[in-house]
Amino acid sequence: MDFLEKRYLFTPGPVPVASKVLLTMAQPLIHHRLPEFSKILEEIRENLRYLFQTEKEVYFFASSGTGAMEAAIVNLFSPGDSVIVVSAGKFGERWLELAISFGLNPVVISVPWGKAVKPEEVEETLKKNAQVKGILVQACETSTGVKHPIKEIAEIVKEREVVLVVDAISALGIYELPMDAWGIDVMIAGSQKALSLPPGLSFIAFSEKAYTLAQKAKLPKYYFNLFQEKKAYEKRTTAFTPAISLLIGLREMLKRIRELTLEKLFEHYRILSLACRKAVKALELEIFPEIPSESLTVIKTPESLRTGELLNFLRTKIGIVFAGGQDHLKGKIIRITHMGDQTLLDLVIALSALELGLNLFGYKIELGRGIKSVQEVLYEYYEKILS
Amino acid sequence: MDFLEKRYLFTPGPVPVASKVLLTMAQPLIHHRLPEFSKILEEIRENLRYLFQTEKEVYFFASSGTGAMEAAIVNLFSPGDSVIVVSAGKFGERWLELAISFGLNPVVISVPWGKAVKPEEVEETLKKNAQVKGILVQACETSTGVKHPIKEIAEIVKEREVVLVVDAISALGIYELPMDAWGIDVMIAGSQKALSLPPGLSFIAFSEKAYTLAQKAKLPKYYFNLFQEKKAYEKRTTAFTPAISLLIGLREMLKRIRELTLEKLFEHYRILSLACRKAVKALELEIFPEIPSESLTVIKTPESLRTGELLNFLRTKIGIVFAGGQDHLKGKIIRITHMGDQTLLDLVIALSALELGLNLFGYKIELGRGIKSVQEVLYEYYEKILS
Numbered sequence: 001m002d003f004l005e006k007r008y009l010f011t012p013g014p015v016p017v018a019s020k021v022l023l024t025m026a027q028p029l030i031h032h033r034l035p036e037f038s039k040i041l042e043e044i045r046e047n048l049r050y051l052f053q054t055e056k057e058v059y060f061f062a063s064s065g066t067g068a069m070e071a072a073i074v075n076l077f078s079p080g081d082s083v084i085v086v087s088a089g090k091f092g093e094r095w096l097e098l099a100i101s102f103g104l105n106p107v108v109i110s111v112p113w114g115k116a117v118k119p120e121e122v123e124e125t126l127k128k129n130a131q132v133k134g135i136l137v138q139a140c141e142t143s144t145g146v147k148h149p150i151k152e153i154a155e156i157v158k159e160r161e162v163v164l165v166v167d168a169i170s171a172l173g174i175y176e177l178p179m180d181a182w183g184i185d186v187m188i189a190g191s192q193k194a195l196s197l198p199p200g201l202s203f204i205a206f207s208e209k210a211y212t213l214a215q216k217a218k219l220p221k222y223y224f225n226l227f228q229e230k231k232a233y234e235k236r237t238t239a240f241t242p243a244i245s246l247l248i249g250l251r252e253m254l255k256r257i258r259e260l261t262l263e264k265l266f267e268h269y270r271i272l273s274l275a276c277r278k279a280v281k282a283l284e285l286e287i288f289p290e291i292p293s294e295s296l297t298v299i300k301t302p303e304s305l306r307t308g309e310l311l312n313f314l315r316t317k318i319g320i321v322f323a324g325g326q327d328h329l330k331g332k333i334i335r336i337t338h339m340g341d342q343t344l345l346d347l348v349i350a351l352s353a354l355e356l357g358l359n360l361f362g363y364k365i366e367l368g369r370g371i372k373s374v375q376e377v378l379y380e381y382y383e384k385i386l387s
Numbered sequence: 388m389d390f391l392e393k394r395y396l397f398t399p400g401p402v403p404v405a406s407k408v409l410l411t412m413a414q415p416l417i418h419h420r421l422p423e424f425s426k427i428l429e430e431i432r433e434n435l436r437y438l439f440q441t442e443k444e445v446y447f448f449a450s451s452g453t454g455a456m457e458a459a460i461v462n463l464f465s466p467g468d469s470v471i472v473v474s475a476g477k478f479g480e481r482w483l484e485l486a487i488s489f490g491l492n493p494v495v496i497s498v499p500w501g502k503a504v505k506p507e508e509v510e511e512t513l514k515k516n517a518q519v520k521g522i523l524v525q526a527c528e529t530s531t532g533v534k535h536p537i538k539e540i541a542e543i544v545k546e547r548e549v550v551l552v553v554d555a556i557s558a559l560g561i562y563e564l565p566m567d568a569w570g571i572d573v574m575i576a577g578s579q580k581a582l583s584l585p586p587g588l589s590f591i592a593f594s595e596k597a598y599t600l601a602q603k604a605k606l607p608k609y610y611f612n613l614f615q616e617k618k619a620y621e622k623r624t625t626a627f628t629p630a631i632s633l634l635i636g637l638r639e640m641l642k643r644i645r646e647l648t649l650e651k652l653f654e655h656y657r658i659l660s661l662a663c664r665k666a667v668k669a670l671e672l673e674i675f676p677e678i679p680s681e682s683l684t685v686i687k688t689p690e691s692l693r694t695g696e697l698l699n700f701l702r703t704k705i706g707i708v709f710a711g712g713q714d715h716l717k718g719k720i721i722r723i724t725h726m727g728d729q730t731l732l733d734l735v736i737a738l739s740a741l742e743l744g745l746n747l748f749g750y751k752i753e754l755g756r757g758i759k760s761v762q763e764v765l766y767e768y769y770e771k772i773l774s
Contacts, residue, residue, distance in 0.1 A: 006405075006730055018393075019406060317769065318732065343393055345705065348739045349732045352758065356765050360773060367762040371739065372755035378743050379754060382704065386747060 010350050011323045012142050012170060012296040013192045014199055015340025017249075021197065025249040032244055038236040040251055045233070047254035048203065051262070052187055053178035058205040059229045060250075062243040065169040065190030068202035069098055071224035072165050072186050076134055076210060078218035079103040084125055084135045086117045090143035090326045091167060095136040102219055107132060113329060114144045116291045119152035126160065133213065134163045134185075139171035142193075143326050145298030145335065146289040147171075154182045163210050169193050169202075170295045173257065174269045174339060185210040191246060194295065195253055196340045200246045269294040272338040272347060275377035279351050279370035283358070288333050299334045302363050307331045310357040320353040344378050397737050398710045399529050399557060399683040400579045401586055402727025404636075408584065412636040419631055425623040427638055432620070434641035435590065438649070439574055440565035445592040446616045447637075449630040452556040452577030455589035456485055458611035459552050459573050463521055463597060465605035466490040471512055471522045473504045477530035477713050478554060482523040489606055494519060500716060501531045503678040506539035513547065520600065521550045521572075526558035529580075530713050532685030532722065533676040534558075541569045550597050556580050556589075557682045560644065561656045561726060572597040578633060581682065582640055583727045587633045656681040659725040659734060662764035666738050666757035670745065675720050686721045689750050694718045697744040707740040731765050 009016045030036055048058035061067050077083065081104050085095045088111035099106040107129050111117050117137065126132060135157060139150050150166055157164040163185035168177055172187065173194030179187045184207070191201035206214065206226065214226065222228075223240065232239040257265055273294040280287055280299055288298040301307045307324065308331050314320040323335040336350055351370045358365055396403045417423055435445035448454050464470065468491050472482045475498035486493040494516050498504050504524065513519060522544060526537050537553055544551040550572035555564055559574065560581030566574045571594070578588035593601065593613065601613065609615075610627065619626040644652055660681040667674055667686055675685040688694045694711065695718050701707040710722040723737055738757045745752050 006728070006732075008732065313769075313773075317772075319730070320732075341393070343706070345395065345707075345736045345739060346393075348735055348758075352732060352735045352762055352765075356762060356769065359766060360769060367766065368755040368759035371735075371758055375739055375743060375754040378739075379746060382700075382743065382747060385704075386700075 005319045007319045007321065008346070008349055008353075009321050009340070010336050011321055012335055012337040012339060013190070015193060015196055015337050016342055016346075017196055017198055018341040021249050021252050021341075024252045025198075025245045027248065029244055032242050033237065037244075040247065041236060041238070044247060044251050044254060047258050050258055051173060051254065052189075052203075052205050053262075054180045054187075054205050056180075056205050056207060057230065057233060058203055059226060059233070060201055060203045060242075060247075061224065062200060062240070062246075063202045064199055065167070065188065065193075065202050066094065067224065068188040068190070068204045069094065069167055071202075071204050071226060072136075072188060073098050073102050073104070074217070074219045074221040074224055075206075075214045075226045076163060076165070076186065076217050077102070077104055078216065080105055081133045082107060082129060082131045084109060084122065084129065084132050086111065086122070086135070086137040086148065088115060088117060088138070088144065088146060088148070089113050089141040091138050091141055095167070099136065114146060114288050114290060116146050116148050116289075117153075119149050119156060122153050123156045126156065126162065132162055134165055136165050137167070139166050139168040139177055140174070140293035140295045142170040142296065143329070144289050145292050145296050147175075147291045147293035149291075150177065150184065151182050154184055157185075158183045163207075163213055170339065171293065173262075173265060174293070174295045175266050179205060179207070183207070191250065193339050195250065197246060197249050197253055200243050201250060266294075269338055271377060271381065272342065272344060273297060275344055275374045276336060276338065276347055276351070278373035278377065282373045283355065283365050283370045295339050296335055296337045299336070301332060301334055305358065305363045306361040307334065310334075310361040313360065314353050314357050318353050318356070320350065322350075322354075344374055348374050392706045394706045394708065395733070395736055395740075396708050396727070397723050398708055399722055399724040399726060400577075402580060402583055402724050403729055403733075404583055404585055405728040408636050408639050408728075411639045412585075412632045414635065416631055419629050420624065427634065428623060428625070431634060431638050431641060434645050437645055438560060438641065439576075439590075439592050440649075441567045441574075441592050443567075443592050443594060444617065444620060445590055446613060446620070447629075447634075448589045448591075448611065449587060449627070449633075450589045451586060452554070452575065452580075452589050453481065454611065455575040455577070455591040456481065456554055458589075458591050458613060459523075459575060460485050460489050460491070461604070461606040461608040461611055462593075462601045462613045463550060463552070463573065463604055464489070464491055465603065467492055468520045469494060469516060469518045471496060471509070471516065471519050473498065473509070473522070473524040473535065475502060475504060475525070475531065475533060475535070476500050476528040478525050478528055478556075482554070486523065501533060501675050501677060503533050503535050503676075504540075506536050506543060509540050510543045513543065513549065519549055521552055523552045524554070526553050526555040526564055527561070527680035527682045529557040529683065530716070531676050532679050532683050534562075534678045534680035536678075537564065537571065538569050541571055544572075545570045550594075550600055557726065558680065560649075560652060561680070561682045562653050566592060566594070570594070578637065580726050582637065584633060584636050584640055587630050588637060653681075656725055658764060658768065659729065659731060660684060662731055662761045663723060663725065663734055663738070665760035665764065669760045670742070670752050670757045682726050683722050683724045686723070688719060688721055692745065692750040693748040694721065697721075697748040700747065701740050701744050705740050705743070707737065709737075709741075731761055735761050
């Protein structure tokens with residue numbers, strides 16, 4: 001139906017961005033070396049500390065999330081340093097690639113895709129490898145939808161001379177991850193996931209322990225040099241030209257989050273993901289990850305389903321964009337984001353399209369069965385409020 | 388859930404406008420007395436003729452739809468002229484108010500709200516009132532969702548010295564209304580309905596018969612003087628300052644409609660309204676109008692339902708805006724637009740919210756029952772395409 005079709009984005013990065021935020025970003029540019037911008041920077045810095053739940057400074061780069069992952073590596077380590085890499089999917093593999101690229105000595109904890117790492121396994125590996133200086137792990141492994149037990153791992157790492165580096169790109173702002181309270185040493189985030197912004201900004205914060213290690217780090221660095229950013233921050237500016245319009249959007253989103261409170265934000269994502277999972281069960285489908293993150297729902301598709309055709313059909317004919325699986329999961333899973341500017345009614349759209357696609361491409365199920373679950377969650381929620 | 392809520396507009400004016408169109412309109416203004424603008428004007432004029440299905444010129448005003456209704460009156464008639472007014476709702480009443488305000492002599496065909504006028508009734512009234520110079524009628528009566536039999540009325544009027552004036556504000560572009568082929572003498576449209584634009588533009592076209600009558604019209608006029616606009620058009624401009632940004636949006640929408648073709652546009656609205664009506668039936672609710680227009684679906688609400696509370700709840704808590712009834716229909720109907728930038732998936736949202744509201748405010752119905760009907764329409768449509 002050509003021009004009457006719309007696009008509905010349900011991928012776990014990029015995520016849907018609120019049009020009010022996009023319009024804020026579409027305002028004429030302001031210059032980043034003027035007092036006006038310093039003020040904005042100050043506000044952003046304060047609200048980032050709120051988001052990270054830390055008293056430390058949070059730095060940002062004009063880069064994708066991978067940039068901040070690289071920043072963690074080059075600022076913390078020296079060539080030949082030993083690190084534990086938790087590899088449970090595409091982004092665990094990215095930690096490994098980064099470690100290898102910078103000449104580190106990785107000890108890999110290989111976890112089957114879809115499973116979460118066990119804290120005991122981390123503890124054992126640490127005991128067997130006394131030389132280890134850091135642990136690289138994801139909070140949420142976006143490729144499988146798994147949630148790793150960060151709190152428990154932090155407990156184990158706390159008393160050791162080891163830094164815990166958490167890629168929280170698809171987790172921070174979605175569920176509880178208090179950096180200081182849990183003792184996370186390095187936390188990384190990106191703009192295009194939980195922050196509901198376009199891609200292009202990454203974030204990183206260091207604990208005291210991480211700073212101490214960073215003093216001795218010998219890996220070469222320039223763009224991602226945190227000490228350079230630290231110096232610039234002290235002068236109320238940034239080391240390099242910042243991504244101004246993205247920061248204007250960030251300022252708006254952080255303000256909104258602060259006004260809403262993290263608690264209510266987490267509750268929103270809890271309800272969204274709960275409703276989606278109920279729907280998946282109602283459709284007699286399986287949730288792929290062992291311990292699912294609230295960031296996205298990953299569905300294991302049944303054998304009979306022509307998943308690739310389904311995704312292609314929804315994208316080109318209905319305007320619904322879901323993510324499929326990567327690498328060996330291609331054709332075997334469907335990933336639906338909860339991150340971004342999304343309500344329960346948007347989820348109704350996603351599931352309506354999913355039900356349609358399932359029926360058209362080899363998995364017959366009664367239409368409306370999944371949606372009903374989302375509606376029931378809405379009903380229960382408002383019935384309580386109204387009574 | 389505060390900032391995470393969105394607004395979903397389902398009212399029959401204003402209607403949802405595509406963000407691409409809104410962004411086109413947000414471009415820097417161009418001046419309306421430059422050659423650049425004359426070119427745009429030319430393009431708009433040609434595509435308006437396509438939309439109206441006429442070889443005559445289509446004029447526009449910076450005004451609401453009522454402005455073009457007034458333009459019809461002041462350009463066609465003289466004080467004391469006799470006109471037939473078909474009054475079957477709020478907008479029929481507007482014709483009457485206009486006729487009285489300008490000192491015409493109205494003969495009212497009063498039709499109960501929700502019913503369509505019968506062509507025989509028009510014929511009889513014409514026979515009884517030989518002095519009548521014009522008939523004022525709506526194509527779609529937006530307040531009740533009724534579709535009047537314009538083709539049949541035109542047949543009756545054709546051979547007489549009477550002009551047929553059709554307010555097609557919520558009809559033109561939604562279903563077949565070929566001005567020249569059917570012999571409609573004056574056709575009126577507005578930007579905020581079928582054209583899927585913001586309010587602020589009205590349109591009017593005159594047949595040869597209407598022009599002839601207009602030569603003798605003695606009602607005072609200035610802003611809405613069609614002959615003044617005609618003169619300006621000949622100079623490739625407008626008589627007064629046009630609503631430039633709205634015209635830029637109009638140009639975009641007309642281009643899209645032309646590319647899509649009217650045929651496909653009508654098919655889109657046919658399917659949307661069909662799906663909605665199936666859903667209403669599945670919810671065991673009644674369609675209010677006798678002959679429903681494809682422009683909107685008007686639901687007669689059951690006695691047990693607290694309609695006002697439902698509408699208020701959906702608007703303030705869920706962000707869904709439906710229209711209620713006007714005047715004596717207040718609390719008795721719910722109106723859901725199909726006009727504007729809307730897909731079948733958006734309709735799923737509307738019905739999901741409606742089902743929720745019905746259950747919360749006194750009309751228990753199984754959740755998901757209405758939505759299923761929309762999904763079935765989607766399924767049938769795509770199954771045919773794919774097989």
